Amino acid sequence: MSLVEVLVATTVMSVGITALAHLFVLAMAANVRARASTIATMLAQEKMEQLRADGDLAPSPAGALARDLAGYHDAADGGFVRRWSVEPLPADPDVLVLQVVVWRPPAREQVRLVSVLTPVAPRP
DSSP: OHHHHHHHHHHHHHHHHHHHHHHHHHHHHHHHHHHHHHHHHHHHHHHHHHHHHOSSOOOOOTTTTTSOOTTSEEEOGGGOEEEEEEEEETTEEEEEEEEEEEEOTTOOOOEEEEEEEOOOOOOO
């Protein structure tokens, strides 16, 4: 009888350890994705700050986010790709819409930041 009890206890323990190992692997994968998302967000924010600080922004050609246009994409650190566009707001051409998209190929997950840059009124 005690041999059967040992076999049952060993089986239960093996199933429990296997489940914990699977949870450990899932947690590691989630941490890797979260790290990549955080880095992509930081890179997008950095580019957005560069664009907002540029006092001489010109509208980008149509489709700057859709394809690699010179001056509107770069390869950031860690294999990430950044694309951005600067477009006038259709309702008010003086207002610019800034968009930055960051991802790491071959992943399909992207970080996208959009900001509106309004002209500064001169002080009296």
